[in-house]
Amino acid sequence: MLSIYNSKSKQKEIFKPIRANEVSMYVCGITVYDYCHIGHARAMVAFDMINRYLRYSGYTVKYVRNITDIDDKIIKRAFENKESMQSLTTRFINALTEDMEALGTLAPDLEPKATDYIPQMISLIETLISKGLAYGGSTGDVYFDVMQFKDYGKLAHKDLEALESGARIAIEEAKKTPLDFVLWKLSKENEPYWPSPWGNGRPGWHTECVVMSSLELGQPFDIHGGGNDLKFPHHENEIAQAEGACDKPFVNYWMHVGFVEINKEKMSKSLNNFFTIRDVLREWKHEVVRYFLLASHYRSPVDYSLEALEGAQSALDRLYGALRGIELPTEIIKNELAKTYETRFMEAMDDDFNTPVALSVLFDLARELNRSKAEGLDNAAALAQMLKKLAAVLGLLTEPVEHYFQQDAHSAIDADEIERLIALRRTARAEKNWAKADEIRQQLAQKGVMIEDSGDTTTWRYE
Ligand SMILES: [Zn+2]
Known part of the structure; x- marks a missing residue:
């Protein structure tokens, strides 16, 4: 019987899906404005493994992973690049797909984009306002009123006071309390916008996942996942909106994946200590990277280092x-x-x-x-x-x-050349020219290629 650590109860629970033999799973995906790094790969490979194992266990899985294609960082980058938001996001959605394929992850069953769900987000915000859970601030932006949702903090396991004292931003004039979060943000000049009852603007990030997950999977659904950093405030804010709007549970099992660290620091864009997936895959086979990521439990942090990748490579070689x-x-x-x-x-x-x-x-x-x-x-x-x-x-x-x-990104000699030399050696051996055969063996060994004869066949590998 499968048991899953539920971040909400902070313990392992026997997994009971809502519908027998079916699993509905939503994972917060990527904000597409740059190349993904190994920290992203960790979460994506972890949920790929979970998806594969659920299927192996006999479940039918509906796996939804969203794409965030509207966000302040995207707007800023498009502006810096002097390109349209659409051209930037299209480019990085393609790069994301390439990276996920290169890592050998199975495609999700659905990959919804936030910008395809704007009308549904507007209607969720209208519901929240009508229920007294959201308000228009003095600047015209719409906020969720955290004080009006009694269960706020239940995923983060903190009370409001503790959360508020930890809120790092000073109270913005427009908000009632620092924990209130934006649902609809009015657009400034030259920013992309959608019309709404509150003026031209765009949705806040926390709203998109509520809408896409519950529309595609129903409410409640089985598993909601993401990186550890999403637990608070992103997932807490999702719960507040979904349960506040519908008065029923949102998600049954919350799963969070640990960080990739370098020298005990989280790998992230902001710390500029990251390695992109495509750079790493130029040096290492994708299964070596997967092995490295899966050799630690998905909830623990993993330390990224050359030694760890070398260890993964030699373990995989043995298998x-x-x-x-x-x-x-x-x-x-x-x-x-x-x-x-x-x-x-x-x-x-x-x-x-x-x-x-x-x-x-x-x-x-x-x-x-x-x-x-x-x-x-x-x-x-x-x-x-x-x-x-x-x-x-x-x-x-x-x-x-x-x-x-026979694949080795570091090797000075390619497979075709090796095959050519092995064929030459075969001829030499057939002619009983042992000196020549030996010379070729040594020539290959110098280039890090080991050959093995077994009967009439010769196999080879990089050392
Ligand atoms: Zn999300």
Whole structure:
């Protein structure tokens, strides 16, 4: 049985979906004005793993991940670039799609854009005003009146006083209290706008997710997720609007993913200590990056370092190495021993998606497989098949084995050249020209390529 740590109750709870065998999941996506970095990759890969495992467990999943395409940062960047907001966001939506594909994440079932839901946001704000939960401030912007929503702070687990004293901005004249947040913001000259009962303007960020999630998934829905930094105020503010407007629960399980840190500091645009996904993937295979991110539990912070990526690479090499030399049949082989590993893997994943333990099960399985190969047992293919099947839940071991070993962004010699030299060596060996064959082997070794002969075939890998 699956249990999930619910940020709202601060404990693991048995997962009970609203509709049997179906899961509705909404994840706060990306604000599209720049390239995504590894901090974004962490949250996206974590929810990709969750999505994959829910499906593996037999659920039908509706996974919605929004795109924030209207926001102050977007307006500012478009202005700096002297381009339209639309051209900026279109460019970075394309980049986002490329990055997510390059990381091997499955596309969400729906990727709604905020600007496609403006009329529905306006009608939510009208409801909040009519219920006395929102007001027009002196500058004309519309705010949510936090004091009127009795449960405010229940996700952050703080009372109003504590939250207020922590609110870092000074009271803006237009607001009643510092925690009140903007629902509709009037546009200044040259800013994009939509007409509304309160004047030309744009919605505040916290409103879009309420509208897109509840329209696409219903209210309540099962899982709402995002990075840890979204818990407060973004998700708290979503609850206040959704439950304030409809008088019914908004979300059953709140899930939050830990940060990627560098030297114990959060990786972020504002600290300028980030690495973009595309830069990192130029240096490292995407499965190495996924392995690195999934080797820690999704709720803990992960420390980004060269050593950690190197560690991930050698761990992944060992898993792929276990699959070498095995012909995998297309039909599923039933095997009791292989099945025991699936049981252990699922126990780990059922425990709040404990990927570090799940990975350790894959290593046990790889060890069993190596033993089976060494002893020439007939269960090797079944074990290899299970290893590939379980690893795929984490988006790992998805490549043909030799192809995996033959990719190396750092190498000074490409695969075609290596194949050419191996063919030359084969000819030399056929002609019993051992000196020549040896010379080619050494030439390859100098370039970091190891070759192995087994019968008539020669395989190779980067060292
Ligand atoms: Zn959101």
